[in-house]
Amino acid sequence: MAERRLFVCTNQKSGVGEDLAKALKKELKIQGVKSLVVGGQKLHTRIQTCNCLDLCKQCKKGPGAALVVYPEGLVYGNARPKDAERLVQSLATGRPVADLLLDAE
Helix, strand or coil: CEEEEEEEECCCCCCHHHHHHHHHHHHHHHHCCCEEEECCEEEEEEEEEECCCCCHHHHCCCCCEEEEEECCCEEEEEECHHHHHHHHHHHHHCCCCCCCECCCC
């Protein structure tokens, strides 16, 4: 089974990263996206918190947290718990959430 992981930064914004991770976990269950079949292969998605994604410049710009979707390599910034529904929908559709997407460099 293939694994997809969303790493949510909890270092810069006190509480926002943790709240975002909880909202993402809840939304995965609500939308039934925790396990999907993609290209004939089962894909399991996990949400993990981490101390630093080395995106401090982006984290400091707004009230949200940064997160990385692996293995896709998508990098989001200023994400808040209210964005969890759209972020999880993007996992199912394969279309990134454009207004939260960051240039990884």
